[in-house]
Amino acid sequence: MKTSGLKKLSINLGLMLPIVLFLVFSARPNPTTAEETDTGNDADNAIAALLEGRQNHLLAKADFSKHADVLSDLYRLNNNQLLWLGETRAETNIEQALAMLGSADQEGLDPVDYDTEALKVNLPLALTLPQTSIDELAKFDTALSIALVRYASDLHHGRVNPQQLRYPTPFGNKAAIGLADLIKKALDNRQLAELPGQLQPKFKQYQQLKNILATFRAAPADADHETLVFQKPLRPGENHPQMAQLHERLITLGALPDREHGKPAEKTYNKVLQEGVKNFQRENGLKADGVIGDETAARLNQSLRQKISRIELAMERLRWLPDDIAGPMIIVNIPAFQLWAFNSPDDSDILNMKVIVGKALKNQTPVLFEEMKYLEFMPYWNIPKSIMDKEILPKLYTDFSYLQNQDIELVQRSASDKTESWDNIFDDIRRGRVRARQRPGKRNPLGKVKFIFPNKEDVYLHDTSTHSLFSRSRRDFSHGCVRVAEAEKLAEFVLTNQPESSWDSTAIQEAMSGSKTRRVTLKKPIPVLFFYATTFVDHNNQIHFYRDIYEQDAALEKALGKFPNSENDSLLTAKNTTSS
Numbered sequence: 001m002k003t004s005g006l007k008k009l010s011i012n013l014g015l016m017l018p019i020v021l022f023l024v025f026s027a028r029p030n031p032t033t034a035e036e037t038d039t040g041n042d043a044d045n046a047i048a049a050l051l052e053g054r055q056n057h058l059l060a061k062a063d064f065s066k067h068a069d070v071l072s073d074l075y076r077l078n079n080n081q082l083l084w085l086g087e088t089r090a091e092t093n094i095e096q097a098l099a100m101l102g103s104a105d106q107e108g109l110d111p112v113d114y115d116t117e118a119l120k121v122n123l124p125l126a127l128t129l130p131q132t133s134i135d136e137l138a139k140f141d142t143a144l145s146i147a148l149v150r151y152a153s154d155l156h157h158g159r160v161n162p163q164q165l166r167y168p169t170p171f172g173n174k175a176a177i178g179l180a181d182l183i184k185k186a187l188d189n190r191q192l193a194e195l196p197g198q199l200q201p202k203f204k205q206y207q208q209l210k211n212i213l214a215t216f217r218a219a220p221a222d223a224d225h226e227t228l229v230f231q232k233p234l235r236p237g238e239n240h241p242q243m244a245q246l247h248e249r250l251i252t253l254g255a256l257p258d259r260e261h262g263k264p265a266e267k268t269y270n271k272v273l274q275e276g277v278k279n280f281q282r283e284n285g286l287k288a289d290g291v292i293g294d295e296t297a298a299r300l301n302q303s304l305r306q307k308i309s310r311i312e313l314a315m316e317r318l319r320w321l322p323d324d325i326a327g328p329m330i331i332v333n334i335p336a337f338q339l340w341a342f343n344s345p346d347d348s349d350i351l352n353m354k355v356i357v358g359k360a361l362k363n364q365t366p367v368l369f370e371e372m373k374y375l376e377f378m379p380y381w382n383i384p385k386s387i388m389d390k391e392i393l394p395k396l397y398t399d400f401s402y403l404q405n406q407d408i409e410l411v412q413r414s415a416s417d418k419t420e421s422w423d424n425i426f427d428d429i430r431r432g433r434v435r436a437r438q439r440p441g442k443r444n445p446l447g448k449v450k451f452i453f454p455n456k457e458d459v460y461l462h463d464t465s466t467h468s469l470f471s472r473s474r475r476d477f478s479h480g481c482v483r484v485a486e487a488e489k490l491a492e493f494v495l496t497n498q499p500e501s502s503w504d505s506t507a508i509q510e511a512m513s514g515s516k517t518r519r520v521t522l523k524k525p526i527p528v529l530f531f532y533a534t535t536f537v538d539h540n541n542q543i544h545f546y547r548d549i550y551e552q553d554a555a556l557e558k559a560l561g562k563f564p565n566s567e568n569d570s571l572l573t574a575k576n577t578t579s580s
Helices: 004-008 014-024 033-037 038-054 066-078 090-101 117-127 132-157 179-188 194-200 202-220 245-251 271-282 294-300 304-318 387-400 421-429 467-471 486-495 505-512 552-560
Strands: 331-332 338-341 351-357 368-377 406-414 436-437 449-452 476-478 483-484 518-531 535-537 543-545
Touching: 038 132, 066 132, 066 179, 090 194, 117 132, 132 179, 132 351, 179 194, 179 245, 194 552, 202 304, 202 338, 202 449, 202 543, 245 271, 245 486, 271 294, 304 543, 304 552, 331 486, 351 387, 351 467, 351 486, 351 543, 368 486, 387 421, 387 436, 421 436, 449 486, 486 518
Parallel strands: 331 518, 351 476
Antiparallel strands: 331 338, 338 351, 351 483, 368 449, 368 518, 406 436, 535 543
16 A cells, blocks of 8 residues: 655655554555565565655655665665665664764754754654555655765765865865765664764864864854954054953953953953953964954954854865875965975974965965976076066056066067067067066065976965065965965975985075076975865864955855755856966
8 A cells, every 4th residue: 555645745744744654554454474475575666666766755855866876786785675674673773873864063064954853753653664564664764875875975075066166176086985885884783873984084184173163062152142343443552342241252262261250350451351362363363463453353253153164164175185185295275374294194293384375356376186296496487478468568568678677588489489679579478479487586476496286277386585475464465376485494395205315405505596497306296285274273273263265165155055066057266367
């Protein structure tokens, strides 16, 4: 006997299902011996029909086409019989599965995405169904399997396909893990609870974020979060009506110790509060000057819910990275304006330095994952045509000596390209018959060394001739390439990690003070990752929150508001078009 009413159930399943099942099974005759004998074939047919239809209306999102192949493999491994509600059902597996889905928020996921509450309400009733109720058992059984596969896939690969956000293919391109085999093995061994540890990213950063997320979720809700209002920048010694609230906020954020009992609240912006604000500014990548300007005020007013959301976004992006990241490696976190270089993820001696990235939102530094192949000491700067057209040609129109004064030379692209006179030079430049390059030297914006990892965006790491910009807290000034604060130390990291390397600090210093360009090819390429995360936990387990300079958090939040891994249009343009 079939119940067409079950096909139409969705969110209100918890209210309607007990009534429907009562009517269905009170009318069902007792099974005969023949019917019990055919139960296996009936289950096979019922499951096959559900999987072929790729719809299960017991779930809020009925269509499971994206995971149909994994589900088919999973049931095939079980001889196309019920996984959860068969004759040999193990309620331990069901309990562990429901507990896993219910605690999805511990991994920065949302239990609602996996119909957790509906399954919890209705699966206990399903356990009372006789084995002859094949259609109903199959619906419940596959519903739980679909929810688990969705959770496992989201935890391992991420909820959003990074290509929707115009990320390059190394992101979201993990090797296959045999999800059906993992789940079946966990079921057979009654070890479903261990599945998240097998699927989640293996990076230390992910585990740090997960631990801090748990701490934040356990913190008191901030529904009464009072906004601190600053009509103008607050400077040392000035008065403000919310001094007591500012003090409490700094204590809550861990920037100040608890106030001594009975001590009166401050009425002026004194040294104690200033020190707390400086601590807060340092932790958030801001200039630690003790002045509460617009950016500091915005960070102080960031709610607990907003911080939790930032952590969840950072965890999502970590799921897009390959699992086999080891070392040596160089990582640039774009909104943090920071570079890290290490020999292994657990390296205690990590090289860390400030960087300058592409201007928001005009010349964004792209996310990428490439291999550094060589570096050049005392490099020429091959000026991109876009910079030549927009920035240099206008100056050249009014001052013919500009090129000479800036040590810029014009180079013919081929022997057939000949510039007859200055009357033709502008046309030759516009048409690309000649290119411009700046000679090595003090004026060269690439400084004394550049680090090359070939990529279609034509960006790279390099030294700079304007080191004063590193003193600023916000450092998005370049045309897309990444300028490093300590190029000599980075060169030492790169070259000393080469097999049979003869490079030491003295040889590097000599190369950086020479007069000729020198290319050094790496025998062992070094992976370079340009990453984007507005939340980061440092080696002291201190969490930092950074400004969303390229509005990529907003784009990811928008993507997460859609169905997971949907085929929607690109939501983000973070392409770089010029270099340096």
